[in-house]
Amino acid sequence: MSLVGTPSDPQPLRADADVARFRRAMARFATGVTVVTARVAGVDHAMTASAFTSVSLEPLLVLVCVEREARFHDAVTESGYWGVSLLDESARTISQWLSTRGRPLHGQLDRVPHRRGPVTGVALVDPALAAIECRTTDLHPAGDHSIVVGEVMSIDLPDSPDGPLLYHRGAYTHLR
Template sequence: MTTPPPEPTSDAFRQAMGRFATGVAVMTAVVDGVDHAMTANAVTSVSLDPLLLLVCVEREARFHDAITASGTWGLSILRASSRGTADWLATRGRPLHGQLDRIPVHRGPGTAVALLDDALATIECQTVNTHPGGDHTIVVGQVLSVDIIDHPGDALLYYRGRFGTLK
C-alpha cells in the first residue's frame, strides 16, 4: 500500500513555482488622471485570434482596483538592465503619486497609459473578461497595440524569488 503524499502547503507551492523562470513586465493603468503601475510576472498569451493576453493581479494589491476600474492597461516587457525599475514598482507602500517620475515613459497611442521607453516590447489592452482566481483576479485583455522596440537585449527574468538573466 502506498502512502499518500503530504498535503501541499503554500510555501512548498511557492518554492516549486519559483523553479519556473518567468519574464518580468510592468503593468500600467490610468484612473482619474493618475498613473498606476506594478511589476508583474504572471503574464500569459492566450490567443492569436483574437489577440488576447492575461495577467493575474493580487486582489489586495493597490493596482487591482486600478486595473478593474480603468478597463484599459499597458504592459511593458522589461530589459535585464531594468532591475531597479522592477524592484521599485514591486515595493509595497510606495507613493502612488509620482511613482513613475524617475522612469522614462511615453503614452500609448490606443489607451494613453504610461509605457516604459526602455522596454523590449509594449502592449496595450482592453479588458474583455475577469475571473476569480483564489487571492488573485485573472484579467483577460484584447490586444489593442503592440510595439516591438528596435534596441533588442536580454530580458529580465524572475527565478527562485530573485531577478536575473539567462547569463
C-alpha cells in the same frame, strides 16, 4: 495514492501542498518580468508582474494575474485599459521600485522613463523589449487574485540591445 478526486469525492487530495512549498516550487519556474500600468482619473498606477501570458491569437488576447488586495487591482478593473511592458535586463531597478509595497501612489512613475501608448494613453515603460496596450474583456476571480484578460489594441517592438529581465529562484537572472 491517487491525487485525483473521484466522482464521489470531487476534491483532489492534498498530500504535502502548503503555501511555503508552493512558493518554492513556483520560484523554480523562470519567468520574464513585466510592468503593468493603468490610468484612472489622470493618475498612473503601475505594478511589477511575472504572472503574464498570451492567451489567444484569434482574437489577440493576453492575461495578467493581479492580487485582489493590491492597490493596482482597483485601478486596472476601473480603467478598462492597461499596458504591459516586457522589461529588458537593464530595467531591474524599475522592476524593483514598482514591486515595492507601500510606495507613494501619486508620482510613482516620476522616476521611471515612460511614454504614452498611442491608442489608450496608458504609460508604457522604457526600456522594454515590447509594449502592449490592452482593453479588458474578462475578469475572473481566482483565489486571492483576479485573472484580467485583455484584447491587444497595439504592439510596440522597440529595438533593445539587451536580453529579457528574468526572475528565477527568488532573484533576477539572465540568459547564459
